[in-house]
Structure formats: structure tokens, C-alpha cells
Amino acid sequence: MRERVGRAVERRVSVVATRRSDGRIAQDRMLEEAVAAIAEHGLAKLTMSGLAERLGTSGGHILYYFGSKDQLLLAALRWSEDRLAEERARLLARRVAADRKLDLFLGLYLPVGPRDPRWMLWLELWARTAGNAELRVAQDEIDLGWQADLVTILIRGADKDVLLIDDPDAVASELLALLEGLSTRTVLGLGGTTRESALAMARRATGRLIR
Template sequence: MARTRSNRRLDRPREQVLAATLEMIAAEGLGKVTIASLAARLETSGGHLLYYFGTRNGLLLETLRWSESQYAEQRAPLLARAAAGTAELGTLLEFAGVFLPVDERDPRWLLWLELWARAPYDDELAAAQRELDAHWHDDLVVLLRSCLPEAGDPEGLSERLRAMWDGFAIAIVNGGGVAQRDAAIAHTRATLAPGDP
């Protein structure tokens, strides 16, 4: 029997598509995410998806932005502690935990790594990644000023910490998993509070 597609309209098209994209990345890897495969998963048409996102690259970039907005929400309570003067070393470690992949199949990081490789050839993508990275930097600087007022260069420390976390993130998704994530948190603690046990 021939398979037919319902071409149904989605209730919340943008959010449903972006959530399904992340689910597919986690389950099957980014290479399997095409407009056609995503449309089949959502029981809609490829043309319907192209209407919202234009191209596969447009879809992936919007998925990244949407995912990053959720991580900004996770950072918000940490920044609220900084504003209230109650942030401490543990708050910075929580921030690192939000930044780092949860394991080797973290779809946000699988997407980031794929798009990093494409950024040198796509000005829009490169600009979007710089913008998203700047939000992480700005938030981390706020926390460093609150938690480590004695740190003489919070801007530079933010750059160094995020570079370290990026390196650990690659190791986590390349098979290091949760053990590598735990090591990253331990190294963060040692960097920020070298005298602490």
C-alpha cells in the first residue's frame, strides 16, 4: 500500500518543528535531519517547513536560537542571585553545568559543533554564533563580578573559562560522557578556588 502524507497543519508550527529537530538530532544524529525526514516525522509537507524556515540551514540556525533561549532561562535564576548578592562559588559551578553538555548525545551541543564547522563559510551563521556566545560571556562576567570580586579581570576570566568548557564539551560529546562532564566541573572548581579541597 502506498504511504500518504496527511499534510496536516501544526498547532504551534515553529515550536513543534524546533522541538522535533532537537529530538531527531539526539536520536539519530544531525546528518539524518533533513526537511523531508522532519516533515515525515511531523506528518506535514516539506513545503510547509520551508515556508517557516527557508532552508535546512535556516531551520538549524533557528533551532539553535530556540535552544539557546531555553538555556538563557536556566541562567536567569543564577543571575538573580548575583543581583541579590547571594551568588557564590556554587552558583558559578551551576553556570558551568548549564553550559556543558549533559552527555555525549546532548542535541544542543551536537548542533553547535555542526554549525561551528559551517560558520567560516556562512556569514549569517557566524554572526549568530558570535551573538549567542556574547550572551554567555556577558552573563558569566556578571556572576564572576558577584562571586569573585577579587578577580582582577572578569572579562578575561570569562574568556578562559568558556574556552576550557568548549574543550571539555567536545570531549564529552566525543565519548567522554558524564565522567568527562564531572571532570570539567572539578577543573572549574580548581580554577576558581585553587585552595579549596
């Protein structure tokens, strides 16, 4: 197989060494540029040679790291979700009331606006998931992160009697499904949905779910 990905990941293990012009920085730039390009014109219009030109390198070089366009997409999504997972962790650690925390969670999940890069990546991934089992697994894994953190917020809130919940898992599932639907509508600009209207709807639904 290929299995070239991840080579640069284990660099900097020795104190003295550090391999060459540091592959990780190169990869990060690639992902950053790829995400921006996908958000602008969609994955279909993103070509290897086009992206290479934006980066001042060659098409073959990008594939040296990522192996295929599908893998590049997955890496871009992971890259984008990793930063959000950190923000979520910071949110969880903050010392604010559970209901406020829940509200911040909603804001973190929903797209910042139409064509939100992170959500555009999701739409592209969903289309490619059909023919690629690996993508589905990765997807499930990321989703589980959101689910787990939301459940944590709910349980903590219930413990302190700030929130009233019988089944945190069920509530979390339903809320995430609603948020996902609102998000796709917002990114696509369907039915005039905006971040604000989506947020308002999510808040109303949340209030109803936690009584």
C-alpha cells in the same frame, strides 16, 4: 528574497484576531522534533521529508517557515539557547553566594552528557559557519550572552570579597574557552570524558582562577 520567517512571530498582536491554527505552535513542534532528530543521528541524516513525516506534514511546509536547512539549524540552536538564557537569568537573580553561583554556572554550561542535543547543534553549526557569515554573527551573539553573565557573576563576587579577581573579562574568557573544550570532549565522548570528569576539571580550574 524569501523573508517568510517571522511572519508568524507577529501574530496575536490584535486581541481578537490570532491567525489560524497558530503558526508558532507548529514551528515550535518542528524545532523540537528537529533538535531531537539531530541529537539522535546528526544533521546529515536529517532530511526534510524525514522530518516532515515525523511531524505529519510535508517537506515543503517546513521550508515555508525556515527557508533552508541551514536556517532551520540556526533556528533550532536559537530555540535551544533561549531556554538556557532564561535559566541563566533565573540563576543570576537568585540570592546565593557568588562562588555557589559560579558553580551552578558551570553545570549549566556543560553538556548533560554525551550527545547532549544543545551541544550537537553547536558542532553542526561550527561546520557550517565557514561558508555562511550570518551564522557566525548569530554565534557571536549567543556567546556574548554567556560571557556577559559570567562577568556579572565574577564582578559581583569580587565586590563582596567572595571571589578574588583582577581582570574579570580575562578570567571569563579563559574559563569559557576551557568549558567549551571540555564540552566538545564530553559530547563526543573523547578520551573517556564524562560530565562528571569535565565538571571536576572545571571546578579545579575555577578554584585556581579565582585564587
